[in-house]
Amino acid sequence: TIVVRDLHKIYDTGAEQIHALAGIDLTVRAGEFVAIMGPSGSGKSTAMNILGCLDRPTRGSYHLDGEDVSDLSDDELAEVRNRKIGFVFQSYNLIPRTTAIENVTVPLKYAGVRGPEQRARAIAALERVGLGERLHHKPNEMSGGQQQRVAIARALVTAPAILMADEPTGNLDSRTSVEIMALMQELNDAGMTVVMVTHEPDIALHCKRMVHFRDGCIELDEVVKDR
Amino acid sequence: TIVVRDLHKIYDTGAEQIHALAGIDLTVRAGEFVAIMGPSGSGKSTAMNILGCLDRPTRGSYHLDGEDVSDLSDDELAEVRNRKIGFVFQSYNLIPRTTAIENVTVPLKYAGVRGPEQRARAIAALERVGLGERLHHKPNEMSGGQQQRVAIARALVTAPAILMADEPTGNLDSRTSVEIMALMQELNDAGMTVVMVTHEPDIALHCKRMVHFRDGCIELDEVVKDR
Numbered sequence: 001t002i003v004v005r006d007l008h009k010i011y012d013t014g015a016e017q018i019h020a021l022a023g024i025d026l027t028v029r030a031g032e033f034v035a036i037m038g039p040s041g042s043g044k045s046t047a048m049n050i051l052g053c054l055d056r057p058t059r060g061s062y063h064l065d066g067e068d069v070s071d072l073s074d075d076e077l078a079e080v081r082n083r084k085i086g087f088v089f090q091s092y093n094l095i096p097r098t099t100a101i102e103n104v105t106v107p108l109k110y111a112g113v114r115g116p117e118q119r120a121r122a123i124a125a126l127e128r129v130g131l132g133e134r135l136h137h138k139p140n141e142m143s144g145g146q147q148q149r150v151a152i153a154r155a156l157v158t159a160p161a162i163l164m165a166d167e168p169t170g171n172l173d174s175r176t177s178v179e180i181m182a183l184m185q186e187l188n189d190a191g192m193t194v195v196m197v198t199h200e201p202d203i204a205l206h207c208k209r210m211v212h213f214r215d216g217c218i219e220l221d222e223v224v225k226d227r
Numbered sequence: 228t229i230v231v232r233d234l235h236k237i238y239d240t241g242a243e244q245i246h247a248l249a250g251i252d253l254t255v256r257a258g259e260f261v262a263i264m265g266p267s268g269s270g271k272s273t274a275m276n277i278l279g280c281l282d283r284p285t286r287g288s289y290h291l292d293g294e295d296v297s298d299l300s301d302d303e304l305a306e307v308r309n310r311k312i313g314f315v316f317q318s319y320n321l322i323p324r325t326t327a328i329e330n331v332t333v334p335l336k337y338a339g340v341r342g343p344e345q346r347a348r349a350i351a352a353l354e355r356v357g358l359g360e361r362l363h364h365k366p367n368e369m370s371g372g373q374q375q376r377v378a379i380a381r382a383l384v385t386a387p388a389i390l391m392a393d394e395p396t397g398n399l400d401s402r403t404s405v406e407i408m409a410l411m412q413e414l415n416d417a418g419m420t421v422v423m424v425t426h427e428p429d430i431a432l433h434c435k436r437m438v439h440f441r442d443g444c445i446e447l448d449e450v451v452k453d454r
């Protein structure tokens with residue numbers, strides 16, 4: 001369960017202070033399938049980075065499965081993250097000059113999975129996102145949408161309890177997007193909690209709940225009909 | 228006018244050969260407003276990079292305004308590109324650790340525009356895409372969609388004859404996307420040729436012609452009704 005209360009994030013660029021999150025209250029229960037939407041600059045990625053244990057709030061609390069993670073050290077955050085969360089970055093963050101299969105095995109190394117099993121699971125994850133033919137390609141030898149799918153495979157390969165994806169279909173054509181959403185639905189049916197940012201209403205309709213951001217606040221939190 | 232005939236691009240990764248473009252024939256006349264669509268990996272960015280004089284074809288011809296540019300040197304390609312084309316990359320390619328306003332002035336320096344005018348035009352371009360409040364932010368101090376809009380401003384600041392944009396609204400919410408498309412329509416009405424890749428059908432409907440790629444070929448080339 002994800003519970004955030006009065007979450008604030010203030011970025012200090014030296015020249016000015018940006019109040020990116022201005023008091024977010026949000027609860028996501030295990031097994032939910034949530035879309036986060038809102039205008040460019042409204043705080044979606046900032047919220048995802050805190051929920052994903054990649055960053056700390058300036059003010060407010062974040063309890064993940066009952067544990068207060070608002071003020072952990074970087075190492076402690078990394079440990080929680082690796083154990084519970086698969087994260088798809090808005091800009092993919094693939095390791096350059098490193099093949100798809102090597103990129104996808106990285107989380108398995110941290111999880112202590114043994115060598116031969118690492119390779120098998122990485123191949124399965126890449127095939128799952130339609131990249132069985134690109135295992136040995138490096139990021140600069142792949143299309144934008146292929147890089148995006150490697151990032152998705154990497155987030156899923158540890159079978160995390162929670163998938164957090166920041167615009168996972170931003171560079172995918174409609175058909176490939178629908179295939180990815182079908183994959184997420186399957187994982188959600190099997191119990192995985194899914195929280196994803198999307199700006200495409202069609203994609204959001206695959207989710208079960210839509211949380212709308214505006215200017216660092218949540219302005220609407222609604223259930224998707226007929227899901 | 229853009230005229231490509233039997234355009235091929237083969238990438239050699241050492242391990243294998245990828246036939247990314249398998250014989251493209253395409254003509255785009257001055258003032259057209261064209262959307263390029265197709266599945267992930269179908270050759271859209273590869274085609275855009277050749278059209279944008281960022282890369283050379285493996286086989287086939289490309290005549291830009293009557294000039295054969297298929298086999299120019301890197302310097303010659305850069306000269307044509309800077310003179311005629313504004314290019315928005317799928318991955319933005321902003322200069323890191325460099326502010327928005329500095330990123331946007333770069334093409335003006337190459338164009339020999341004088342200092343004070345550089346600054347004025349860069350500010351105007353950034354305000355045009357809604358980033359008047361982010362002039363002095365560096366890429367890592369901006370949201371994904373804000374970085375994307377800096378890339379658009381940079382492509383437009385030289386008022387090029389041709390705008391080539393590879394997924395310019397991929398990270399923008401619907402409202403901001405519509406604002407950007409309205410800007411492109413305005414520029415197109417004023418005579419700018421616009422060629423843009425998009426995977427969003429709603430966005431493509433702002434264009435006047437849709438060219439559909441599949442597996443490195445053009446499978447459909449249609450006029451958008453009621454435009």
Ligand SMILES: Nc1ncnc2c1ncn2[C@@H]1O[C@H](COP(=O)(O)OP(=O)(O)OP(=O)(O)O)[C@@H](O)[C@H]1O
Nearest residue numbers: 141142143144145238247267268269270271272273
């Ligand atoms: N430098 C490269 N080396 C090897 N293969 C490449 C290289 N660049 C692209 N490719 C391959 O060429 C094909 C076409 O790539 P391209 O980037 O043009 O696709 P795209 O239509 O833009 O896809 P997307 O919608 O995902 O951005 C892809 O299968 C890709 O893997």
Ligand SMILES: Nc1ncnc2c1ncn2[C@@H]1O[C@H](COP(=O)(O)OP(=O)(O)OP(=O)(O)O)[C@@H](O)[C@H]1O
Nearest residue numbers: 011020040041042043044045046368369370371372
């Ligand atoms: N490191 C930073 N330093 C300063 N300001 C920042 C930083 N990161 C983000 N911001 C600002 O905080 C605000 C929220 O950014 P955020 O990335 O969360 O938006 P977003 O909703 O994800 O936008 P998009 O849809 O464009 O990806 C933006 O106005 C942005 O300029």
Ligand SMILES: [Mg+2]
Nearest residue numbers: 045090370371
């Ligand atoms: Mg974002």
Ligand SMILES: [Mg+2]
Nearest residue numbers: 143144272317
């Ligand atoms: Mg592409």
